[in-house]
Amino acid sequence: MWALQRAVELGELIVGTGGLGPTVDDLTTEVVGEFFGQKLIMDEKTAEGLKRRFESRGLPWTSNNLKQTLFPEGAEIVPNPLGSAPGFRLSVSSGKVLFWLPGVPREMEVMLKESVLSWVAQERKGGGEILACAFKIYGLTESKLDDIL
Structure with a gap:
């Protein structure tokens, strides 16, 4: 929840991916709802x-x-044309908007283009700045990275 708290503090538009599937370790929807x-x-x-x-x-x-x-x-439900897990858009405090999409890259990319970016173009005409950051981690296990963070 720390990462979600930080994203909401810093951003107006938050886009997250993953954790929307049917298994017990897919907890994103529950965490967002609770948060x-x-x-x-x-x-x-x-x-x-x-x-x-x-x-x-x-x-x-x-x-x-x-x-x-x-x-x-x-x-609002964001349809997934390629997979089984839809995403969602949630308007939260102070006009901030959260999109959450599946973690499967090809599903996420289509949904990002068709839903998120089209929403941004329509709602935020000419305003604001989009900042993005991607990390590629090599040579560390997921558990070691989690420990470091």
Whole structure:
């Protein structure tokens, strides 16, 4: 939650990725909901679409997939044209906006272009500055990096 707190303190538009899947280690939606004091609401339209997607591909439906249909109250769902986990957009304190997208790179890239950047172009016409930072870490395990941070 420290990273989310810092992002909200420093940014007007926060874009995060990952942790939206159906498994027990996908905790992003719960953390965001808790952080902003929003209860999680199941989106029936998303649930129906996800079930149809699984059926059309002949994939088994398991109840843990419903986790991908829970969103913080008031969030707008960002469709995922390539995968099963949609993202979401949440307007938070002081006009700040949070987008959260899946961590799968090809899914995230499409959603970033189709949803996030188009929203930025429409809502923030000619204003503001977009700062981005990417880190490529080599020679460290994820657990060692976590320990360092």
